[in-house]
Amino acid sequence: MRQAKKALLTVLVLGSLLSVFAGPLAAEPVAFPSLEALEPLVGEGPELLEALAAMERDEHLRNLQSQRQGPKAFGALAYGYSDEPVNATSEESLSYGNVSARAGVSFPLLGTWSREKIEVLLAELNLLGGRALAEATAERNLTALRKAYALLWIEGRRGEMIEAFLADEAETERLLAERVSRGFLLERDRLEFLSAFDIARRDLVESKLRRTQALQALRLATGRSWEGIPASPPYLPGPIEDGETLLDHVADLADLRYRRDFLELRRRLFETTGRIDREGTVDIGVTAGRDFPGSTGTGLYLSFSLREPFGTLGAREDEARLAASADLERERRSAVVARIRVEGELMEALVLREYALASIEAGERRLDAAWEALRVDTLRHGALAGETLEKLQQSRYGYFRVALDLLSAQSLLLQTEAELVRFAFPEGGPPPQSRLLPRSLTLSRPLLDPSWLAGSPFPDSPLSRAEGPSLAPPSPGTVPSVAASPSLPPPALSGGGPSRPEPSPAVAEGRPEPLPPRAASASPGRKEPLDTGLTAYVWDASSFLDSACRAAALERFRNEGFSRMLLSFDAAQIASFRTEGGRRSLEAFLSAARSQGLTVDLLLGDPAWILPEHRQGLVRLVRELEPFPFRGLHLDLEPDSLPGAAEKRLELAAELVRTLEIVRTQTDRPLALSVHPRELEGELGDVVGPGLERIPVEEVAVMIYSTRVEAVLERFERLRRKHPGLNLALAQSVESLLSPQESYGAYGREAFRARAAYLAERLGREGAAAIVVQAWKDYEEMRP
Numbered sequence: 001m002r003q004a005k006k007a008l009l010t011v012l013v014l015g016s017l018l019s020v021f022a023g024p025l026a027a028e029p030v031a032f033p034s035l036e037a038l039e040p041l042v043g044e045g046p047e048l049l050e051a052l053a054a055m056e057r058d059e060h061l062r063n064l065q066s067q068r069q070g071p072k073a074f075g076a077l078a079y080g081y082s083d084e085p086v087n088a089t090s091e092e093s094l095s096y097g098n099v100s101a102r103a104g105v106s107f108p109l110l111g112t113w114s115r116e117k118i119e120v121l122l123a124e125l126n127l128l129g130g131r132a133l134a135e136a137t138a139e140r141n142l143t144a145l146r147k148a149y150a151l152l153w154i155e156g157r158r159g160e161m162i163e164a165f166l167a168d169e170a171e172t173e174r175l176l177a178e179r180v181s182r183g184f185l186l187e188r189d190r191l192e193f194l195s196a197f198d199i200a201r202r203d204l205v206e207s208k209l210r211r212t213q214a215l216q217a218l219r220l221a222t223g224r225s226w227e228g229i230p231a232s233p234p235y236l237p238g239p240i241e242d243g244e245t246l247l248d249h250v251a252d253l254a255d256l257r258y259r260r261d262f263l264e265l266r267r268r269l270f271e272t273t274g275r276i277d278r279e280g281t282v283d284i285g286v287t288a289g290r291d292f293p294g295s296t297g298t299g300l301y302l303s304f305s306l307r308e309p310f311g312t313l314g315a316r317e318d319e320a321r322l323a324a325s326a327d328l329e330r331e332r333r334s335a336v337v338a339r340i341r342v343e344g345e346l347m348e349a350l351v352l353r354e355y356a357l358a359s360i361e362a363g364e365r366r367l368d369a370a371w372e373a374l375r376v377d378t379l380r381h382g383a384l385a386g387e388t389l390e391k392l393q394q395s396r397y398g399y400f401r402v403a404l405d406l407l408s409a410q411s412l413l414l415q416t417e418a419e420l421v422r423f424a425f426p427e428g429g430p431p432p433q434s435r436l437l438p439r440s441l442t443l444s445r446p447l448l449d450p451s452w453l454a455g456s457p458f459p460d461s462p463l464s465r466a467e468g469p470s471l472a473p474p475s476p477g478t479v480p481s482v483a484a485s486p487s488l489p490p491p492a493l494s495g496g497g498p499s500r501p502e503p504s505p506a507v508a509e510g511r512p513e514p515l516p517p518r519a520a521s522a523s524p525g526r527k528e529p530l531d532t533g534l535t536a537y538v539w540d541a542s543s544f545l546d547s548a549c550r551a552a553a554l555e556r557f558r559n560e561g562f563s564r565m566l567l568s569f570d571a572a573q574i575a576s577f578r579t580e581g582g583r584r585s586l587e588a589f590l591s592a593a594r595s596q597g598l599t600v601d602l603l604l605g606d607p608a609w610i611l612p613e614h615r616q617g618l619v620r621l622v623r624e625l626e627p628f629p630f631r632g633l634h635l636d637l638e639p640d641s642l643p644g645a646a647e648k649r650l651e652l653a654a655e656l657v658r659t660l661e662i663v664r665t666q667t668d669r670p671l672a673l674s675v676h677p678r679e680l681e682g683e684l685g686d687v688v689g690p691g692l693e694r695i696p697v698e699e700v701a702v703m704i705y706s707t708r709v710e711a712v713l714e715r716f717e718r719l720r721r722k723h724p725g726l727n728l729a730l731a732q733s734v735e736s737l738l739s740p741q742e743s744y745g746a747y748g749r750e751a752f753r754a755r756a757a758y759l760a761e762r763l764g765r766e767g768a769a770a771i772v773v774q775a776w777k778d779y780e781e782m783r784p
Contacts (some may be wrong), residue, residue: 003377008529011178020401024482025049032228032229032232033232034230034232035146035149035230035232035234035235035236035435036435038149038218038222039142039146040143041144041145041221041675042138042145043138043143044222044223045137045141045220045222045223046220047137047220047221048134048137048138051130051133051137051221052134054130054133054134055130055133055134057132058126058127059127059130059515061123061126061127062126062458064123065122066120066122066123066157066758067122067679068116068119069116069117070108070116071105071106071107071108072105072106072108073103073104073105073106074103074104074105074106074285074696075101075102075104075604076097076102076103077099077100078100078101078265079097079098079099079100080097080098081095081097081098082094082095082097082098082154090731096203096291096292096293097291097292097296098290098291098292098294099289099290099292100287100288100290101287101288101289102286102287102288103285103286103515103577104284104285104286104301105279105283105284106281106283107282107283109281109282109304110275110278110280110306110700111275111278111279111280112279112280112281114273114274114276115279116277118269118272118273118276121265121268121269121272124265125262125265125269126700128258128261128262128265131258131465132255132258135254135257135427136253139254139255139422139426139427141221142221143418143422144217144220145218145222146222146234146236146418146421147214147217147414147415147418147419148215148217148218148589149214149218149230149234149672150234150411150414150415150418151210151211151213151214151411151414151415152214152215152229152230152476153229153230153234153414154297154407154410154411155207155210155211155214155229155411157228157409158203158207158227159204159207159229160198160450161403161404161407161453162203162204162207162404163204163450164451164453165197165200165396165453166201166204166319167453168453168473169197172193173194174209176389176393177190179389185390188726189390190693193390193393196393196400198773200400202408203404204459206288206358207233211229215227219652233437234414234437235435235436236414236417236421236435236436236437236438237421237424237434237435238421238423238424238432238433238434238435239433239434239436239708239711239741240420240421240424241424243350246346246350246420246423246424247343247346248424249426250342250343251339251422252426252427253423254426255338255341255421256335256339257344258337259304259334259339262331263328263332263335264326265333266324266327266328266331267760269327269328270321270324272320272324272326272667273318273320273323273324274318274320274321274461275312275318275320275321276320277307277308277309277312277320277336278306279306279307279308280304280305280306280307281304281305282302282304283301283302283303283304283305284301284302285300285301285303286298287299289426290651291713317433339765340508343596345419345595346353346420346532349416349419349420349423349692350416350420352412352415352419353413353416355412356409356410356413357413358639359405359408359412360409360410360413363402363405363406363409364406366402366405367402367403367406367448368390369393370398370399370402370403371399371452373395373398373399374392374396374398374399374452376395377394377395378392378395380392396453397453399453399454400453401759406448407448414438417438433710433711434708448536479678487575508607512585513672533563533564533760533769533770533771534560534561534563534564534753534756534771534773535562535566535605535729535771535772535773535780536564536565536566536567536635536772536773536775537565537568537772537773537774537776538565538568538603538733538775538776538777539603539775539776539777540776540777541567541568541569541573542573544589544593545573545585545586545589547585547588550588550589550592550736551592554592554596554598555596556780557598557776558596558597558598559751560753562598562776563597563598563599564598564601565598565599565600565601565776566601566602566634567601567602567603567630568603574621574624574625577628579623581646583628586628589629590628590629590630592598599631600630600631601630601631601633601634601672602625602628602630602632602633602634602669603634603635603636604618604622604633604634604635604636605635605636606618606637607637607639607641607642608642609635609637609659610639610652610659611655612655612658614751615659615662618659618663619662619663619666622667623666626667630669631669631670632669632670632671632672632698633663633667633669633670633671633672634672634674634699634701635659635660635663635672635673635674636672636673636674637659637672637673638676639653639655639656639679640676642677647758649684650683650684651686653684653687654687654691655690656679656691657687657688657691657692657695660673660691660692660695661691661694661695664695670699671695671697672697672698672700672701673692673697673700673701674700674701674731675688675700675701675703676702676703677702677703677715677716680700680702680719680722680723680726681718681722685719685722685723689722689723689725692726693726694721697727698727699728699729700723700726700729701728701730701731701772702716702719702728702729702730702731703728703731703733704716704731705731705732705733705738705743706741707740707741707742707744707747707755708741709742709758709759712730712732712759713759713762713763716728716730716763729770729771729772730759730763730771730772731772732744732752732755732756732759732769732771732772733745733773733774733778734752734773734774734778734779735778736778736781737776744782745778745782747782748782748784749779749781749782749783749784750784752773752779752782756771756773758768759771
């Protein structure tokens with residue numbers, strides 16, 4: 001993995017340098033490509049190139065330190081001249097010259113060897129820091145590029161709106177002056193009306209400032225100059241999952257990905273640092289010498305040397321080791337701080353997205369009202385004399401301000417979505433499945449259109465002409481009918497938010513995106529059961545237990561295409577089964593269901609039953625309901641619903657398996673379980689999967705709550721391959737409380753049945769176990 005990253009960064013360096021020489025930063029600005037085409041240019045950004053160059057330098061220095069480590073060769077050559085007495089009492093002197101040479105190998109010992117290892121580790125630390133900085137810079141620049149592109153695109157729409165409002169300034173000023181001269185309008189009111197155009201011009205300059213800042217951000221991220229406004233909308237990688245899943249990806253970000261490596265290097269530095277001031281070497285060498293006049297001699301030698309400062313000889317504490325220990329602790333604390341900071345950024349982005357979605361929803365309602373006021377005042381001005389001109393101008397300005405506010409909310413949503421993409425798709429994580437716009441960015445919404453402000457705001461304006469935009473406002477929150485729109489695409493949504501469904505980006509641009517083949521063939525208004533073998537979680541059994549409405553409830557259940565129900569009861573209903581009347585009511589229902597070809601399994605769900613201290617309550621309930629002729633027993637226990645579950649998932653997974661093992665001994669019915677897909681993946685899957693196979697269980701319903709059909713199928717097939725010994729069913733949600741990214745609740749029963757048929761066909765399974773629907777009550781409340 002490290003070699004692959006190194007190779008990738010090297011390629012980026014070479015490619016970027018070539019691009020810089022081929023086209024310098026001072027090149028002429030070029031027009032915008034799409035966001036998807038623009039993103040690869042992040043590799044040419046000067047900040048990233050600077051970080052890559054620094055990393056390359058650190059790599060060379062690390063290699064140099066490695067080369068310096070270990071044994072060292074040495075050599076010396078000396079010449080000397082001597083003039084000395086022949087002996088101690090002689091007055092005669094002897095003069096001669098001497099040439100000597102020595103060579104050998106010096107081996108570092110003790111602190112000298114430790115210092116060399118420390119230098120290498122410090123070079124490794126610097127290189128790791130450079131690599132982390134380069135990858136973090138690439139992440140930040142890519143996010144900044146997406147934000148800048150989205151801002152430019154929004155500012156382009158804002159500019160169109162402002163210019164449309166300013167287009168009528170001269171004519172409006174003339175007519176207002178005429179009304180003042182006739183005494184119909186006060187001068188102060190005229191000035192107040194005209195100030196709206198001054199504010200609009202200020203808004204235009206502010207928009208220009210934002211565009212300039214965005215273009216500079218793009219230049220810094222890509223190393224190129226740009227001009228103009230992007231024509232293509234900012235389709236972002238997606239879909240973005242829920243906050244908990246994003247939190248799982250935090251450790252994969254560049255700011256945290258290398259923290260464990262940093263900590264390991266600091267630990268090795270601490271272990272290496274010990275009495276490093278006690279320096280030592282062992283030298284092995286040969287010598288040779290010749291006297292002039294005289295002869296030549298040779299020799300071998302082995303020497304050991306030791307040096308240490310006086311100050312450290314008698315020191316009680318090893319200050320160098322204590323400093324290394326402090327560095328290790330600092331690294332641990334730094335990792336915690338970095339984790340808190342990054343998680344805080346994620347939480348802030350999630351809350352900002354929630355705020356942006358709420359702002360968009362409120363803005364759309366205000367826009368509905370402002371548009372209606374504009375429509376009415378336009379018609380009044382065309383038909384009535386008097387002060388209708390002033391009213392119309394007030395309505396135009398009101399619509400204008402609300403439209404700008406809504407664009408600001410959309411801009412905030414795009415900024416937060418771009419930030420969340422960084423968390424959703426870090427390096428090494430799952431790739432995005434598609435590129436799409438946030439669902440609440442209403443591209444096709446006809447009310448947010450500069451054409452409503454174009455031209456003169458008076459009787460001959462487009463607002464009052466038949467050839468202008470339709471004066472009949474669309475109903476807010478209208479959802480296209482699947483029956484009337486067979487080409488409605490599978491939901492391609494990003495992020496959560498209000499439950500107002502929007503067409504996918506393809507539909508918004510007029511590009512039909514057909515349903516999968518089988519789903520597209522669903523006939524409108526069909527009432528006979530679909531051949532998908534649907535199963536439903538039924539958490540409210542009252543309509544089935546009530547003899548007055550039982551027959552109608554069962555008939556509707558069957559006619560909607562369901563063949564099996566997982567039926568649950570509340571405490572009062574369970575208590576009633578201890579009475580004669582309650583037992584008869586339940587038995588009558590079970591008999592009626594069987595007579596209509598429906599299967600009924602008992603559904604029990606309480607996560608507390610996983611825990612040993614509460615498990616006996618489940619056992620008592622299973623025993624109590626054992627006499628009733630349910631076909632099977634289905635448990636929905638969901639360990640993640642327990643307090644503190646995230647910190648002890650492996651422990652809870654083992655307890656879940658143990659709970660099912662105990663329940664297996666209490667009943668002869670087929671046993672089934674609902675699970676989150678996480679419980680069959682990774683380490684959890686290695687515990688839960690084999691445990692369920694041992695028990696065994698008849699069926700495992702995997703709750704992959706997403707409206708992204710292909711993503712659901714891909715994840716489900718991965719689980720099938722990992723657990724071939726388990727009979728897996730797919731649970732899908734129609735709950736109204738969940739977002740359209742997770743639930744089909746907003747799309748209608750006909751659309752959901754089409755998706756269910758397609759899923760069943762792709763899964764290659766027939767019968768009741770193919771698709772499990774959460775939940776029947778929500779399904780009943782869906783629109784047709």
